[in-house]
Amino acid sequence: MFVRRSVPTCVILSIVTCGIYMLYWYVCVINEVDAVTEEPGPGGGMCLLLTIVTCGIYNVYWGWKMGDKLDASRARHGVVPGSFSILFLLLNLFGMTIVTLAITQSELNHYSPNP
Numbered sequence: 001m002f003v004r005r006s007v008p009t010c011v012i013l014s015i016v017t018c019g020i021y022m023l024y025w026y027v028c029v030i031n032e033v034d035a036v037t038e039e040p041g042p043g044g045g046m047c048l049l050l051t052i053v054t055c056g057i058y059n060v061y062w063g064w065k066m067g068d069k070l071d072a073s074r075a076r077h078g079v080v081p082g083s084f085s086i087l088f089l090l091l092n093l094f095g096m097t098i099v100t101l102a103i104t105q106s107e108l109n110h111y112s113p114n115p
Helices: 007-016 020-037 044-053 057-076 084-093 097-111
Strands: none
Touching (some): 007 097, 020 044, 020 057, 044 057, 057 097, 084 097
């Protein structure tokens, strides 16, 4: 099930809670991308754990993989795919995961059945 989330609200909550909400948002986005793209992955909780254990290195890989999944999903739905994988890889490499989450959430909102 996909939840339509307001990107500005998620970013503000992430900042106000000193990143705690971002951890929750990270897990939700991963699970929802897996459901939308119909390409199961390790799951949000496992990705968060791997990111913590590898001191953020897994997060860089995760950015590339999420971008790849979203590009493939866009192509399946007749939308011109971008180069999300490269963009997300670079954003996560430079510690801007919140921007990756915002872009991914924006893409997910297009698939949400809620108005």
